[in-house]
Ligand SMILES: CC(=O)SCCNC(=O)CCNC(=O)[C@H](O)C(C)(C)COP(=O)(O)OP(=O)(O)OC[C@H]1O[C@@H](n2cnc3c(N)ncnc32)[C@H](O)[C@@H]1OP(=O)(O)O
Ligand SMILES: CC(C)C(=O)C(=O)O
């Protein structure tokens with residue numbers, strides 16, 4: 001039996017189904033390139049039929065990466081399949097992911113189709129897709145609440161029609177590990193031809209069982225695991241791929257199987273996905289949370305000082321969390337910055353380098369030590385700027401503890417007009433947001449606000465995440481600065497820009 005477990009990353013598709021998350025084309029390409037560096041085998045780049053913007057993004061991802069197979073999701077209809085063909089044709093290493101629900105609940109209540117209609121449509125879709133693709137994944141949505149006899153029947157038929165990967169998603173995060181494993185044993189025993197296809201699992205985390213379910217599936221013979229970096233995804237999210245990779249690595253003695261994930265790239269990939277999706281990683285998150293390698297209590301600290309293996313089953317350096325280097329400062333030159341950018345994996349051209357260098361010097365005037373994290377933040381901010389319709393020009397705040405703060409905000413719009421807003425608020429951040437609302441002239445609801453420190457120390461950059469609702473649409477935004485009020489304004493504007501920017505090219509998540 002194969003010792004390799006393929007990793008199928010759907011951060012750009014199921015991950016983008018996270019409420020409030022919406023990635024633009026450049027962000028998707030950036031994540032895809034990092035996924036390639038991280039050794040991901042298959043990238044699901046989107047749902048080409050969802051919108052012209054999604055179709056373009058799927059194409060751009062396929063053009064941007066070489067090694068991973070790039071797929072797009074499609075329903076079992078010709079239009080969806082044609083959209084995938086349009087997005088991907090002309091590229092190498094491509095495939096399609098066709099799905100339809102197979103549970104009685106979904107078939108009766110959602111699709112309003114009979115079993116035989118679902119069967120017939122699935123076979124037709126796979127057969128039609130096989131004219132264009134060699135790599136055809138077929139998913140039985142809500143498979144874990146589907147009748148097992150029906151799953152066997154449909155599996156056998158789609159294999160005959162040309163499916164090369166069979167995926168059995170736990171769409172609603174319902175099944176237990178033992179039940180899931182048993183289903184795979186049964187499918188492997190009963191479905192003719194199943195030994196010739198890749199068997200795949202796709203677990204959601206509604207009951208916190210996504211990782212253990214994926215591992216149980218592996219023990220039952222599954223050779224592909226689908227999931228997302230940081231466990232993002234619809235509702236409670238998908239299995240976190242880094243958890244599966246690290247579990248297999250750390251417990252190789254038990255599983256005797258490995259992924260091709262480049263473990264050293266995990267921390268970087270996680271940070272990138274967190275930043276671009278605006279989904280902070282909880283401190284206690286397995287593998288990549290800030291506390292994953294921190295020891296707080298005396299007995300533990302004593303043990304770790306004497307020997308790390310007492311309380312550490314994996315090493316931070318395994319996932320690329322080496323000590324953060326002090327890298328550059330106020331007196332560093334352009335070449336040093338360029339070299340550091342290359343080491344961090346950025347390929348900035350001369351124009352971009354010029355702009356980043358200018359911002360780097362401005363930051364160095366405000367902050368003594370520029371760390372890798374600061375540089376990453378600078379590049380991200382710089383790349384985001386290219387999409388800004390409203391830019392922050394200035395904030396001034398008057399504040400004392402006995403009265404309400406007052407904020408004056410100046411923005412530049414994309415015609416370079418200076419726009420002014422002034423407002424008070426319950427706190428300084430509230431006053432700034434109210435002043436921005438006044439300029440934008442919209443009713444904007446702040447749904448979430450989080451602040452984190454990018455690095456350590458008094459002069460650390462603050463990273464603010466917000467989620468807003470505007471025009472009945474949810475969006476997230478992120479801002480970074482050594483000044484947390486500025487970071488807050490940047491995050492708020494990023495969310496507004498996201499809604500304004502993408503509304504024309506993408507179906508945004510309506511509430
Ligand atoms: C489990 C998952 O994660 S599935 C992936 C979910 N992802 C998304 O839905 C994101 C992208 N979706 C979209 O942009 C839109 O929903 C679209 C473009 C796909 C479809 O939009 P619309 O045509 O307006 O349909 P709408 O979303 O309202 O309803 C879905 C329709 O697809 C049908 N459908 C659902 N799944 C399938 C399927 N696998 N195969 C065929 N038809 C399907 C539904 O029955 C419904 O049909 P109806 O309109 O005849 O009732
Ligand atoms: C489309 C399928 C694979 C899915 O995301 C699910 O069922 O959760």
Ligand SMILES: [Mg+2]
Nearest residue numbers: 014169171234
């Ligand atoms: Mg899913």
